[in-house]
Amino acid sequence: MKKPKGKKPGLPSREDVLAFIAEHPGQSGKREIARAFGLKGAAKIALKKLLKELTDDGVLVRHRKRLTKRGELPSVTVLTVHELSSDGDLVALPQQWDEDDLGDPPRVLVLDSKRPNAPKPGLGDRILARITEPPEPDAGFAYAARPMKLLEKKNPPVLGIFRAMPGGGRIIPVSKKQDEIVVDAIGAGKAKDGDLVEVEITKAGRHGLKRGRVKETLGNMDNEKAVSMIAIHAHEIPHVFPSEVLAAADAATEADWSRREDWRHIPFVTIDPADAKDHDDALYAEADPSSDNDGGFVLYVAIADVSYYVRPGSLLDKEALHRGNSVYFPDRVVPMLPERISNDLCSLKEGVDRPAMALRIILDKSGRKKSHSFHRVMIKSAAKLAYPEAQAAIDGDPSERSAPLLETVLKPLWACYDAMKKARDAREPLDLDLPERKILLKPDGTVDRVIVPDRLDAHRLVEECMIQANVAAAETLEKQRTPLVYRIHDTPSLQKLEALREFLTSIDLSFSKSGNLRPSHFNHILQRVAETEHADLVNQVILRSQSQAEYNPENIGHFGLNLRRYAHFTSPIRRYADLIVHRALVRALSLGAGELPSDAEATLKTVSEQISGTERRAMAAERDTIDRLISAFMADQIGASFTGRIAGVTSAGLFVKLSETGADGFVPISTLGDDYFIYDEASQSLIGERTSKGHRLGDNVEVRLIEAAPMAGALRFELLSEGVKRSQIDAKRSIRNARRRRGSRLADKGNRRNGRSQRKRS
Template sequence: MPQRPPRTPRRGGPGDATDARGTAKRTDQPPRERAAGLRRRPAAGAEPNPLPSREELRTFLRAATGRVGKTEISRHFGLSTEQRPALRALIASMKEEGSAAPVGRRTLRASENLPDMAALEVFGTDPDGEPLARPITLDGPGKPLVLMRPERAGQPALAPGDRVLARITRIGPDRYEGRTFKRIGSGAASRILGIYENGFVQPVDRRARADWLIPEEERNGAQDGELVQAEPLRGGADRPYGPKRARIVERLGSMDEPRSVSRLCIAAHGIPEEFSPESIRDAERARGVGPEGRDDLRAIPLVTIDGEDARDFDDAVHAEPDGEGHRVLVAIADVAHYVRPNAPLDRDARARGNSVYFPDRVVPMLPEALSNGWCSLKPDEDRGCLYVEMRFDARGTKTGHRFGRGLMRSAARLTYERVQAARDAGEDAGLAPGHIARLYDAFHALLDARERRGTLDLDLPERRVILDDAGKVLSVAPRARLDSHRLIEEFMVAANVCAAEELERLHQPCMYRVHDRPSDEKLETLRAFLGGFGFNLPASNLVRPRDFAGILERTKDLPESRLISETILRGQSQAQYAPDNIGHFGLALPRYAHFTSPIRRYADLLVHRALIRGLKLGDDGLTDAEAAAMPDTGESITRTERRAALAERDAVDRYLAAFMAHRVGVTFQARVSGVTRFGLFVTVEESGASGIVPMSALPDDQWFHEDAAMRLIGRRTGLTFTLGQEVEVRLAEATPRTGSLTFQLLQGDPRATGTGRPPRGRQRLAGKPAVKGRDRTGRDAHRAEEATGTPGSHRTPRR
């Protein structure tokens, strides 16, 4: 049935309606039909209502949320029984011309509306982490969106590239809800990425359940231990008995070679690695810029501050006193000068969306001749830049800003560690006296403003993988976060806010970085979780970042602080790019745009072009075609950002699995990081490695899964396992090929052994109650990680 619009208030008595000015006017149309927007039914003996035009009928079909038939159409347009033959003829002609589509024998829909059952391909996730899909059979950027509902219990979550046959329900204009009816493969030509071994390809996807047989004539010269791409043989994927068969179509190198893990992740996630010959040519032809038409900043001692292993330096900073406040200058590499709209370099950069960082390599957004060359702010070399000069009062409140296009010369290439050491020792890292102190004075003022604003600052440690020259893992440790990191972050956030404000002032299109508040469902789950610790959240429409920040501050010294931080993080929406501004919830900012990293993020390049256009700083600004395409571009670069995040995390997981492989049989202290009906997920304290404890590895018992409380309870032993609980586990299996770790839980196991060494027979009492823990949100550890969206350091693409 078509969805009726809501009843509107009326003036006057029964049988009255109002005109546009609110004056009551008389009508004989019954109130129910008038409120529903139906045509007035003709009185007895009066002329019948005319048939709807094709456009009127198409408009009605587009607005209908489901299939409709002649009865619904007749009722809506107030047609008589005698008009049914004419209506049938009209419907038949519209079906023939394709403007209406039949659904079954007696109903139809608008041709542009999706049918009740459709083949879809998953391309990304929405801000709440739920899969988004589009129809496979439609072309063009205007494909309607389908929000996929969670999979049935026991089924793996949908991932980008997965294809399904789904039942469709329309929930709004060009928006639908889908439920998986049947999985129909992968969008990447159903290719299998795996390792060839003894005539079989072992898939690297941990969701794959079986190996693929490679007939001898289809091996393409592959050697044991090689990473390969394979395609199912025609008829081989559907054989009822025996292994499925495939042919090898591409050999990607030996898995024993250095950098093989990152090569695997690049192939698995479809990350573009090769630049077009035209892009390489244009990058190699690039040259430096002169001072003409630019502000000369070369006398200002701007410095870059980056990690020790950084090779591209796209931002430089300077600070000095300004009365009782501070003047901060942030200069950013002028990538727009070299990467012109719709040129080969631009097309390649847009397809990548961002650079991707692995422990052993970077897949850059721009060719090396630019990313490490003319667009890198190297010390003592002239470089073009876009800059923003910002002024703050003593409390860190911005009092003004100014953008320009300049020529700069970096005074020094500094590292976070060197700057922090100089600050701690009261030195100046080789710069003029007071230089470092002035940077920190401005930073502390901005930090005060941030704390007053009440931002959500989740300081969760990142894992740093250290490799030797052969690509072997030497160590895995949390990455330190120093005040020098936070200094650069505060300067960059301030510059990004200024960029968004300036584009609004200039009435220019802006690619905002938006971050919505948590969904009502996630807030309710967080409310229940935090209630267990005695904390209350305001109503959903009143919750603010400072509410979470206050909880984090009050729990920072508790043993459960890491669990609480991770739970709050995973309860947030995901940040994304969009030309329509909804603000940035995590940063508590009404407007925010990425401006500071155009070497490695395409969104920043668009913001630079918009500033150049609005401030009339050159002929290489944003084009009308780019402005019109911003909604689609925002979706695209959001997808590439999430693709990069998944690839980077997969690489770390595989390196961790390789690092742990020689420690099979060793016991570790861990925490429960996920509770499901098929087992537990645990995270090892010393390295951050995560893995599964399947039901078969739990003590022998009848286990009950309490979904709401997120815990497992043993009926006979009384053992209870909840989220955040400290446990002792033994590593049972490590599979670097998939990045999977499998553990055995030792609570309640008489074979339990000491921590950190192979089993030696030390026993503990079976049935000893587990330590009481707390619960948190999420279906399992991996699903929860995919749903995060709180900003991190500006050095990563997820801010």
């Protein structure tokens, strides 16, 4: 620390000391001040006296060996996360603050830590944080802070079912990992028996049940929307739009024609699920009239122009970023944008003028893209078709609505798709066959039945058109050197590949270790097992071996699609990532209002992490809801027998997926019989040490339903099928391998423990 310029050695004045401390907040102790002013010997004693006077007068406050001006925070301090700002940022207050003397405590903006494994605080948490200057001095924050350590995690509210009892009641948590909670009459409030409630823990001792109070009543469990509400609250999904956001949406008006081309003469069609309420993409294709592209096509893709209505930094934009994406449940949708925007102004409705970001692609007869261009346009959709309706028309059974479009619109689209299929097959993306089950509900919100919808060419056509548009968006923005958010998908990790290789060996399939890994290597395995008993199993195992796709401003390509560059562009109504790409295109091509701000690149990394997280949150909430609905559907079938397939093997037992409903349940290892079962990770099996009978991933089994816990979405089965007899040689080899791996893991654990001990000693 340098001595202040122009100061000769000598005792500084009170003003000099205070100025130095103000210029070096949190870094000023007696030693630093003495060094800065060149004080030695008796002068240091005089400085000590001066600092004591300033402290006694209340001008300075001592924090250990550091001094700060009264009313200022030290460089490292304890904060309590108090609230969320209007931008969705965490706001903290200092834990120690004398409001009677100093007034209201300063609001501190909590920033992300720069350390990769730093704590991520939430509302109510206490943190140790390093104080710094706020990024924007006029944003209403006196300080900013970066978390260093999570000191106390506030007990989050518990979601459960209220069961009335004399003098209060009990809360049965929806999670089986939580114990029941007792509430007295006051704590129960207005909750009625069977209500789904959010409970705040008020007392938790070492012995006995926790005590709490009902914080909020979310409705009765007989209500058709209660099951999805559990997931919404458990995963903290924002589902109620603030009034000011709704007001902003209601104030929006129809888009003007500024810098728009008139494409209303093009007979676009939307092809969506039959129950879709918003339509954000429309398609049209025709034979290319150009003489140098014989057999080629011109494909038009129009996407709702959300960027016109949702401007950067607006209330709508902040709420959309906070949500990240829409969340889809069997009984409802939690949208990213208010309905005035998503279902009205931005929805490409049939026969209505609507603004769009559009793409014109020239394809050759092999489906390879020759060129493309983006346009900001106004379109008028010729028809709203459902997937089965469009497919039926192509298959020779047109409806009254699709018949007039068959020759002029639908057949050219399908001809264009036939060409794109050739290019897709040549590209060889990962080709997994994983049928998706869909839950159909009764009017009261309970499960009617579970179906596997047909996979139609109409679905594949729309998907391939969207992929073409997404690639074109990424290519254009790269060429224009405009920052964007990519959709990236990394190659599988070496650890997952080795686990896959060991599993495939157990069913007599090989997977080469050499060469540059491509999706086609997995496809060759899938082709070998197609139409065999292992087909479903191998598809699932290969899926588990893949990395998870995410958003990132740095491109590594998309492994699964086998594409060098890929960005989500086609669903800005329901994904914030697509809205960013739209804004980037508006900026890159000078298309008018709603462009990506010039300083956006600095925040794209943080935004990408946030929306990747909201995507994972949505997937988890959707999965939990389906589990709860199916568990409730099966709750009255205790004791019934079902057929299924072993979908997972662990050292604790077996996960079984039922054939008819796709319901997942668990078979504890303790219920498998009187043999001692050993878990072999390589073959994904449990093997009886005495009998050599085993249960392996993919085995067809019969089970009996023993327990159903609808609120936890959990089923417990009893295995009725006997294990498959393995040869003594195979069984002994698997047992030997399992023990060797267990021994190796224990040795590694011991080595790590010894290493930590040595580091501590050194």
